Amino acid sequence: MNKQSSLMSRLAGAPYLVWAALFIIVPLGMVAYYAFTDSEGAFTLANLAEISKYKDTFVLSIWLGLLATVICLLIAYPLAYIMAQKGPQKQSTMTMLIMLPMWMNFLLRTYSWMTILEDYGLVNTLITSLGFEPLQLINTRGAVVLGMVYNFLPYMILPIYTVMLKTDHSLVEAAQDLGGNKLDVFRNVTIPLSVPGVVSGFTMVFVPSVSTFYISQKLGGTGTILIGDIIETQFQTANNFHLGASLSFILMILIFICLAVMNRFSDDDGGVII
Amino acid sequence: MSNHIIELKNVSVAFDGQQIIENMNLYIRDKEFITFLGPSGCGKTTTLRMIAGFQEPDSGEVIFDGKVINGVPPHKRQLNTIFQRYALFPHLNVYENIAFGLRLKKTPEKDIKEAVTEMLSLINLKGFERRNIASLSGGQQQRVAIARALVVKPRVLLLDEPLGALDLKLRKDMQVELKNIQQRLGITFIYVTHDQEEALSMSDTIVVMDSGVIQQIGTPTDIYNEPKNAFVADFIGESNIIEGVMRADFWVEMAGHRFKCLDKGFGVDENVDVVVRPEDVDVVPVEKSMISGIVTSITFKGVYYEIIVEIKGFKWMIQSTDYQAVGSTIGLNVEPDAIHIMKKSQYSGLYGDYSSFSEEFDELSDATVYEDEDE
């Protein structure tokens, strides 16, 4: 490229660079700033010290998030595999059917589960009409995990499906050619080559699950308070921005550590980089 | 019969109602190097995939070593394939790629190591065991693909345009190397290509195909010297295909002259296609010549000049070591053994003269798009 156009491309990038600095980097700096100061603006570690009170909440959030992610993976993987084997017409229909629920408002989709799971909701109505004792479904940790799986399942299916679709079919044929039966091919070629899709699906489900607050509020009742709930409370009702910022700060760092570990894991496998 | 390792009997394949292979019959001898040669879409790759087991014929039988193998999945067939773009597993290194087939057979680790090491030395890639596939050059990937297929000791190796992605010089080296490997291991190679030079220089037998039909089977010299029809003559090498009339056994008339030839058994005054290779035409003084014409163009090709001569409205190509001026009249002689007579076929008259070299050039005025795709 000549000098003139390279100068132009630099100028074209300038507004975005300024924007990114102002509204991506500076806000993260603000989180750090609030996390390490008190209401007078003086440096303090008190906010961070206070976080130890919420250790159990962090553990619970990560545990439930992980559980939801693994369940999503178990449901999504076979479905993505089935989809990848189908003809193009069926594939586009199924992709559309999977994406369609995501277009519904997230809050209402979650709220609708209340209708199903409530003490006098649809499931319990069905159970009691069959002559069984009603079950405690709503306001349990199970309901929260269900809500997470429900809301984020498409984020697991689609990346895995996309990677499987992109896999060169001649690799499968080569494995068959070398003496692999269906199971061998699945284990030695399909699974290892789908790792990048699994990794991106994993992060796309894990991050929103760990940090959610609406799902736990609606389906978990008072018994399941997650880290997202605590942060939300600090900013919306308790007005303790400094504690809220330090909680967000820790949450962010935890998640970036998780992502780094996941990425390392996929790099080691030498899979296709998306 | 006993040494036929593969036979195809009355095999047909159609995709979406389009006939790809039409009632094909073919046998392949054990330990031979056989090549399926033809233009894109002629059905050669489909035939190969049928033998490998990736494509089932709609009708007819595929026979391997005397047994019908229709319906036998690829992993149970004793043959292996070199794929067009190699299909090396990107998540495995060189060693693991080659070991793949052996691991599936639960071969002991010690034997795997031995076999892989042997293969690496066969393909001259010792010391590449731990290398990532993506870090290899095209030629190296090609060798790994060969090793990966050969290590499981197939009786037949199928090669689907394996050298297509390599540059010209490397391609020539690999041709020699493949032929050496085939002779050393003494196994059957079935090779698919659209490159006639490749086919002529490597094969024991060439199967020329077009539109799903075998046009001719024979040794490279047979195919070159005695093409069965205008398609084969045009596809293999350069040739002047001239309309002629058999006046009697050993006498053919073309371009207004009666030539002596070596062919017989045609009806008297039967219309035929006559093939004369450009290198078999001699330039002689006009007064001593059988036919004469006007030079319309001359191109220097290094070893020879390529001269286009118009004789009675038909443009011949001849190759000569002597320069001729454009516009001059020259005399030409054709010896009897340089003339090959073919019966008329559906391909007669399709290829025209040397006004242009390619069909594509002829069609440019139609503004059609040439698509470079394979089957």
Added chain:
Amino acid sequence: MKKTSIGSKLYQALVFIFLYAPIIVLIVFSFNSGKSTSVFEGFSLHWYKELFRDAATLDAFKNSMIVAVASSIIATVMGTTAATAIYGYKNKLLKSSVMTVTNIPMMNPEIVTGVSMMLLFVFIGAVFGKTGTLGFGTLIIAHTTFELPYVILNVLPKLRQTDPHLAEAAQDLGCTPLQAFFKVMLPAIMPGIISGLMMAFTLSVDDFIISYFVSGTESQTLPIRIFSMTKRRVTPDMYALSTLIFVAILVLLIVSNIISAHGDKKLSKEKGGAKK
């Protein structure tokens, strides 16, 4: 085609029932004549009428549209120029660090993004001694920010697919670099820009978490309105609303599918005609 086993069919059916059960419940109860969202008392369109009488909800819908249109247009224009610039960067370090920053809003939990922007706006407000800085402006800024990476990631691959000599060819034929961009590059990457714009728009309409932290009381978007309504016992008018949205999207998707399928057919016909 391969035969599908009964097990695989059953499995697919179960997954889709799981995905659609709540939506079906929602649609069914939007037609409930009673006030309940769990006991169906009879069919009626009562809640649809209610919905159109609810000024606050209609207002929120209008706000959502304003924010979505404004932010997605800003994000698309800025994102496209940014992608072009990033694509042209020769310096690998610069390129990778810009891409890392670009990825932050996608990788970061939304709640952290929301909180961080809220803190920035509140801090700036405090510096200038003002309260109530949160409103339309902050909403549009925040939405633009989280939409930008999606636009960039939609446009960049199209730039990579484009023949790098295209712009040079245009300049060779007498275009200035700027003309070359508008006449040649822009049409080539248009599909990426369009899908980036659509993605930005829908993300904006759908966003709750980030909006929740950066909106003021006067600039409630539809998801925030829904959130405040679901704090109490929800009446079926919310269900009516989401049914309408669902139907609208369904129709849109089907129409666009038909159009693209039709286009494909036409294309393949033309291709077939060119082949002999």
